[in-house]
Amino acid sequence: MATGRLAVIEQAPASAGACCAACAASAPAPAPLVGRRPSIGRDLDRRVTAGGLLVAIGFVAAAIVAAVVGAVGGRTVWLPLHLALAGGAGTAVAAVLPFFTAALAVAVPASPRARMVSIALVAVGAAVVSAAVAGGQMLLGAIGGTLYLVGIGGVALVAFRPLRGALGPRRRPVELAYASALAQVATSVAIATAFLAGWMPVVERWSTLKAAHGWLNVVGFVSLVIVATLVHLAPTVEGGRIVRRRSSTIALAGIAVGVPLIAAGYAVDMDVLARLGAAMALVGAVAVPVHALAVARDRGGWTNELAWHRFTSGSLRAASGWFVAAIAVAAGRVIWFGADPAGWSIGLVAVPLAVGWVLQVLIGSWSHLLPAIGPGDQPAHAVQRRTLGRLAGPRLLALNGGVAALWFGGVLEIPVASTLGAACIGAALLSAVALAARAARPTRRY
Numbered sequence: 001m002a003t004g005r006l007a008v009i010e011q012a013p014a015s016a017g018a019c020c021a022a023c024a025a026s027a028p029a030p031a032p033l034v035g036r037r038p039s040i041g042r043d044l045d046r047r048v049t050a051g052g053l054l055v056a057i058g059f060v061a062a063a064i065v066a067a068v069v070g071a072v073g074g075r076t077v078w079l080p081l082h083l084a085l086a087g088g089a090g091t092a093v094a095a096v097l098p099f100f101t102a103a104l105a106v107a108v109p110a111s112p113r114a115r116m117v118s119i120a121l122v123a124v125g126a127a128v129v130s131a132a133v134a135g136g137q138m139l140l141g142a143i144g145g146t147l148y149l150v151g152i153g154g155v156a157l158v159a160f161r162p163l164r165g166a167l168g169p170r171r172r173p174v175e176l177a178y179a180s181a182l183a184q185v186a187t188s189v190a191i192a193t194a195f196l197a198g199w200m201p202v203v204e205r206w207s208t209l210k211a212a213h214g215w216l217n218v219v220g221f222v223s224l225v226i227v228a229t230l231v232h233l234a235p236t237v238e239g240g241r242i243v244r245r246r247s248s249t250i251a252l253a254g255i256a257v258g259v260p261l262i263a264a265g266y267a268v269d270m271d272v273l274a275r276l277g278a279a280m281a282l283v284g285a286v287a288v289p290v291h292a293l294a295v296a297r298d299r300g301g302w303t304n305e306l307a308w309h310r311f312t313s314g315s316l317r318a319a320s321g322w323f324v325a326a327i328a329v330a331a332g333r334v335i336w337f338g339a340d341p342a343g344w345s346i347g348l349v350a351v352p353l354a355v356g357w358v359l360q361v362l363i364g365s366w367s368h369l370l371p372a373i374g375p376g377d378q379p380a381h382a383v384q385r386r387t388l389g390r391l392a393g394p395r396l397l398a399l400n401g402g403v404a405a406l407w408f409g410g411v412l413e414i415p416v417a418s419t420l421g422a423a424c425i426g427a428a429l430l431s432a433v434a435l436a437a438r439a440a441r442p443t444r445r446y
Helices: 021-026 044-074 078-104 114-133 138-165 170-195 200-203 206-238 248-267 270-296 306-337 345-374 378-388 392-411 416-438
Strands: none
Touching: 044 078, 044 114, 044 170, 044 200, 044 416, 078 114, 078 138, 078 206, 078 306, 078 345, 078 416, 114 138, 114 206, 114 306, 138 170, 138 270, 170 200, 200 206, 206 248, 206 270, 206 345, 270 306, 306 345, 306 378, 306 392, 345 392, 345 416, 378 416, 392 416
């Protein structure tokens, strides 16, 4: 429990009874009183969200296997990257984004069946694309991309339609950022699907459009959703207040506007547009760790389950540093090269961006959310928190030290450092997946 400032939703209704959107949604609803609006049941919504997170964890496990097999067989990083980003991160977004939008606005969540369908379409689409393209089956990959695209449309529907009946205050900047991210991934997936289907206007310009696809997908979609989510999740994890900060506004605006400008610059071959977008995206990225530091200064003091708190907050803080480092390199190349395809190199930023940023936030987020929305009662959730907090310090050190060693070892061509870094990352990711699987198992009452 926190002994300092309590974590509360700004202007949250009294019936919320919890410190954050996730906790408010997981708290038991009070008995209805005369003249009071009926309470909002979220049991099924929590289960659907937890199930989607478990599927995302499965994609991360598959990405680890693909990375090991690829390293042994000398294959490219395409498959593990797409399993981790399109599969793991995409499925996690499909699971938690509608949950957060409804909980933050105190709205009745969408139909659980519609939620499950949207998550399933994203997950199946990502799996089909990954397997088909890795096997050289481009047409099958186009079918998978279409499924993914339909799933993203479903996510948008179940995320925003319930907000028309919201009972609480709306958080427009976060909602607009989520909407922008979904629009960017829809554009990105449509480009890639057209390429896999063999549509010549896209095939002929793929070297340029590939860069636009990468920026829209990795930064405009996954990263923007993460940044928007950290606006309310980071204070919750730290035990502070959810308040509007200038740093979060700059971060959301810079990424939401800058990345589409970069993509447009590549699409129309206009250097000035790409450079302007890169500068805006870089400013937005710099604001992310600034926001993390501001939230950390406002944190509460925890008196129990310290390892779990240290791991969840440490993961989010460290990830924000890797994000700005990766975007500094990626945006700097666009500023230097302009709209030239040479300005985009996923291999150069894959380690800090995919592992240090996306996967680390994903691990920190599921470590926080599973005990809040996962199976079991409060005593069982306490057991889950202790499980997910095991070896917090060594795991954080292994993951972040591994990212540094693998990234710099690869850039400076130091094989020993690269091998050591890959081993540390693999151990950290495997332990995170194993502990999450253990925490998700039915737990007896204590």
